[in-house]
Amino acid sequence: MEPCSLCGGEMEEKEVEVIKKAGEKVVVVKDVPAWVCKQCGERYYSIDTVERINEMVREVGEEKVKMQRIFAGELNFKAAMPG
Numbered sequence: 618m619e620p621c622s623l624c625g626g627e628m629e630e631k632e633v634e635v636i637k638k639a640g641e642k643v644v645v646v647k648d649v650p651a652w653v654c655k656q657c658g659e660r661y662y663s664i665d666t667v668e669r670i671n672e673m674v675r676e677v678g679e680e681k682v683k684m685q686r687i688f689a690g691e692l693n694f695k696a697a698m699p700g
C-alpha cells in the first residue's frame with residue numbers, strides 16, 4: 618500500500634464503521650475493510666468495497682434488507698456555534 622496521498626503518512630489495514638444516509642435513514646455499516654492513515658486518519662476503500670456499501674445503502678432505501686436498530690442522535694454544527 619502506498620503512503621497517504623494527503624500527508625504521506627503510513628497506512629494500516631483496519632475494519633471501520635461507515636455512516637451513510639439513505640433518504641431519511643442513517644445507515645451504519647460495520648466491519649468495513651479500509652486502509653487508514655496512521656497520521657491524519659484519512660480512509661481509503663477499494664472500489665469493490667465502495668460499490669458494496671452503495672449497494673447495501675440502496676437496499677436499505679428500498680427496504681430489501683432489515684437493519685438492526687441502534688440509538689442515534691443528531692447534532693447541528695452551525696447551531697452549536699456561539700453567536
Ligand SMILES: [Zn+2]
Nearest residue numbers: 621624654657
Ligand atoms: Zn494521512
